[in-house]
Amino acid sequence: MKAQGHDPADRAAPADHAAPAELFALLLDSMLEPFVLLQAVRTPDGAVVDFEFIDANAAALAVYQMGRQQLLGQRLSALHPAAMTTELFGMYVAVVDEGKPIVLDDWVYPQDIFEGRPMRYDVRAVKVGDCVSQTWRDVTDRYEAARALADSEASLRLITEHSTDVIMRVDNAGICEWASPSTTATLGWQVDEIVGTRVGDLVHPDHRDPAESARKALMADSSAVITAPFRCKDGTYLWLEGAMSPLRDPSTGAVVGRVGTLRDVDARTRASQRLEQSEAKFRAAMESAPAGMALVGLDRSCQQVNGSLCRILGRSEEALTGRFVSDFLDPPDDEIDQQMRRELLAGPAASVTREHEMIRSDGTRLWVEHSIALLRDRQGEPESYVSQFIDVTDSRLARERLTFLATHDTLTELLNRRELVGRLEALLIESEPDVRIAAMFIDVDGLKQINDSLGHSVGDQVIAAVASRLRENVRPHDLVGRFGGDEFVVVLVGLSSLRDALATAARVQEDVCEPVRLGRGRRTVPVSVSIGLAMAERADDPELLLSRADQALYRAKETGRACTVLYDPDDPSWRRPRRR
Structure with a gap:
């Protein structure tokens, strides 16, 4: 493969009459993963002392922030001095001298090569003549997500x-x-x-x-x-x-x-074992790609697909070839696909990437990261598209689940303490002066006795039932959270008066105190709650407001439970509604 003097426009040959090498070069430039070709620099006695960049795709040029002519001819020792003193250089030498491929997962490059936080990569390299053909993929997010999961x-x-x-x-x-x-x-x-x-x-x-x-x-x-x-x-x-x-x-x-x-x-x-067969480079590269790939006409018909895309969509090559991309997309996702192609046709961008859903053969949906590159003919006119699809369904669902678990209680799926306090702080800062906010600190009466006598599984059923009833008795924009154990907090937003807060507390008392049915049987457990109610003052912060509601709850528990107590800073004796 010759890189020096290779003009990017020369790579955009028509797919129907271009040489295999040109098609292969076009495919390389459409790849998401960076690719470089390093030629061994040897002494007269044959020892490898350095490597020279002789080819690179568009993704690699973006990584190095160089034009093609700037990068080609550069020495590894000049761009990556640390590589010459680490095991990486030895692995390169083993590729060209011994034919030993490089297969590295979650590889951490020396810090003077990639500054900032430790970056991890999947690296693959094979011998091509006296050169190292290398690709790599940034898997830092995958690695960190795996540790979090x-x-x-x-x-x-x-x-x-x-x-x-x-x-x-x-x-x-x-x-x-x-x-x-x-x-x-x-x-x-x-x-x-x-x-x-x-x-x-x-x-x-x-x-x-x-x-x-x-x-x-x-x-x-x-x-x-x-x-x-x-x-x-x-x-x-x-x-x-x-x-x-x-x-x-x-x-x-x-x-x-x-x-x-x-x-x-x-x-x-x-496919890697067949890469040296130049007449099959285009097909081999396409078939060996871990991502699904398709050569798509300007009319959005699939002209050629790879096996990975067949596996992703659960369809055979015959079932995909000749079909339109819109056949595998819901209308909103089809609009995303069309917009991506319009951006490529209208602007200078080499590729466009979006996430959207696709339809499998069984009708189920999966999330993909879709990257599209535009291929042009020798005259610079649009010829076709190369699309790459990476199935990100699992990682997307995992990210959403991790985000939910970080902000919600696992038993009740209510907000956890940190999330509720954070949202309450924002409400107190952003609310208008005439908008009233109230906090109810709620405690399930006698939960310890339920756990001790009937078991923690029954206690968990009671907690879950109380949580469900709390959600049903407040408005969608109110906040409901579990602070742990038998304690809940409800933040009432947009009240017009104290009367609204007291009415909500009374409604909660009435509904929550209904007996909880265990499982599908007839057995029930009596339930009651004590409520401490506090109205937010203009200068309150979350901790102060919740502290007042907690004091009122403590007074409610002292009073005899199953009641609501209002915190009133202006009345030392406090006002109490009559116990039910």
Whole structure:
């Protein structure tokens, strides 16, 4: 591949008569992932002392913030001096001298290469002649999200049940203890056929030594990455790639096994082995891409699709080819797609990226990150589009779930204390002087006795029932939160007078105090609540207002419970409504 003197306009050859190399160059420039081609610089005796940039796609030029002519001819030692003194340079040398590919996941580059917070990348590099062909993907968000998800059992369950990756938990002997449902779709084995077997026995015999080394690394209290062919139920082998991490006993900290994910990289791996066949470069690159890809005409018809897109949409290549993009989109998402293409036709942008939903063959929807690049003919006229689709359904749902869990109580799904206080602070700052705000501090009477006599599961049912009744008795813009245990807080917004607040408290007392039916049976538990009510003053902050309501609640509990007490700073004796 020649890069020096290669004008970007020369890459925009018509798909129907351009050379394969030109089509391959156009595809590279449409890729989301950066790509560079580094040629070895050798001494007279053949030793590699440096590498020279001889080709790069548009994504790589954006990373380096250089034009093509600025970057081509640059030496690795000049752009990345730290790379010459780290293991990265040695890995480059091993690629060109030994043909050893680079497969790095969650790789952290030296800080003098990428400044700021630690950035993580998936890096792939293979030998092409005396050059290193390298691509990389920024996976920092994926890495940080994975760490955050590990703290949430609910989010982890969501990912494991819906992820297309194979997720396994094995003991120290390598015996599978649990496997995700995606195991069947990926390898053909039923989950109960995998559980209880030694995972290493599924690895191709020629690759078992690296797999065993990875297992020993885990036993030495470190993470490990494995890429190997795994045996499918039909006897064939499928290349999987994944990261495994130690699993610890929470009480002792001892390593009791490991957990990890395995991703189907079979198409990419096998395609990488054929990359040196120049006559198949365009097709090989398209088929090896982990993202779904399509060559789309100006009329938005799919002219060519790859296997990843077929898998994403659950449709065969024949079912996609010739169909219009609009056939797989709901009207709002179709408008997004059309707007993206209008932006490309109207402006200088090389590509446009948006997130939207698509329709699978079974009618279900999935979220994709859709990137479109415009291909032009030799005269510079629009010729066709290259679309790339990355399934972000799991990560999007996980982000939404994590956001919800960070701001809500898991049992009642009400606002948690931090979120309610934050919203109350904003209300107190932004509200108009004539708009009244009130806070009700609510305590479930006798919850401890319910827990002690009937069990915490019954107590949880009572808490959930009270939470539901509170939501039903306030307006949509009022705030309802659980502060922990048996305490709730309701913030009433936009009141015209104290009478409105007292009426709401009375309505809550009447409705919440109805007995709670347990499960589907006839057994009920009597419930009552004590309420402390305080009206916000102009200079109040959240803590002061809630403190007043809490004092009123304490007085209500002293009074005999099942009543509402109003905090009145001007009357030391306070006013109390008559007990029901």
